[in-house]
Amino acid sequence: MSLFERLKADAGPQWSDYTRHEFVQQLGAGTLPLSCFKHYLVQDYLFLIQFARAYALGVYKSPSVADMRQSLDGVKAILDDELDLHVEMCRSWGMERDMIEEAPEDTPTMAYTRFVLDAGMAGDLLDLQAALAPCVIGYAEIGARLAAEGCDTDGNPYARWIREYASEGYQELAKGFIAWLDGTAGQTLTEHRYPRVLSIFEKACRLESDFWQMGLNAQD
Numbered sequence: 001m002s003l004f005e006r007l008k009a010d011a012g013p014q015w016s017d018y019t020r021h022e023f024v025q026q027l028g029a030g031t032l033p034l035s036c037f038k039h040y041l042v043q044d045y046l047f048l049i050q051f052a053r054a055y056a057l058g059v060y061k062s063p064s065v066a067d068m069r070q071s072l073d074g075v076k077a078i079l080d081d082e083l084d085l086h087v088e089m090c091r092s093w094g095m096e097r098d099m100i101e102e103a104p105e106d107t108p109t110m111a112y113t114r115f116v117l118d119a120g121m122a123g124d125l126l127d128l129q130a131a132l133a134p135c136v137i138g139y140a141e142i143g144a145r146l147a148a149e150g151c152d153t154d155g156n157p158y159a160r161w162i163r164e165y166a167s168e169g170y171q172e173l174a175k176g177f178i179a180w181l182d183g184t185a186g187q188t189l190t191e192h193r194y195p196r197v198l199s200i201f202e203k204a205c206r207l208e209s210d211f212w213q214m215g216l217n218a219q220d
């Protein structure tokens with residue numbers, strides 16, 4: 001069993017609250033109010049800027065060149081690929097990049113990103129990876145599930161979003177992360193340490209749920 005599978009099993013309720021949140025159900029059904037999605041996506045852009053910093057911290061915390069490259073892939077996936085989705089969708093509503101970047105961070109955005117940065121700063125690479133794991137792996141799981149359920153049809157206003165996270169590129173990124181996490185665990189994880197790693201993972205899942213909830217709360 002990979003470390004990720006073990007964490008997901010032990011944090012079962014937190015994982016399902018996150019990946020099956022009401023926001024995700026409504027997004028899949030295409031019934032999510034646009035005001036909710038817009039607020040979410042602008043906040044997600046601000047979130048990803050901080051996550052790029054967290055992956056950059058991963059470069060700094062890397063014990064080997066191979067780990068540095070993995071962290072760098074995380075930085076690049078955000079800056080070169082994922083943010084394009086946000087800019088493209090925001091532009092379709094008449095919002096340009098500078099307007100997104102000037103938006104104030106909402107509290108759940110600050111809570112989640114600063115939690116991840118602190119877990120990495122106070123701990124080692126494994127602590128940082130445990131805090132980052134729900135993000136990339138969770139979105140890949142959500143994207144794949146919604147696409148398998150046929151939610152990404154042209155009639156769904158959020159099809160572009162679903163296709164992005166269901167895409168082969170994103171699925172590969174998540175698989176790479178799972179393998180990378182296993183590699184670090186093989187070097188540094190002990191049974192004594194496991195509860196602390198699980199606790200970081202669980203908290204990140206709860207912060208993901210709060211992030212969806214922030215979107216739902218933005219209904220006007």
Ligand SMILES: Cc1ncc(CO)c(N)n1
Nearest residue numbers: 044047134135136139211
């Ligand atoms: C809040 C959040 N979690 C995960 C991802 C996946 O990168 C994202 N874009 N935003």
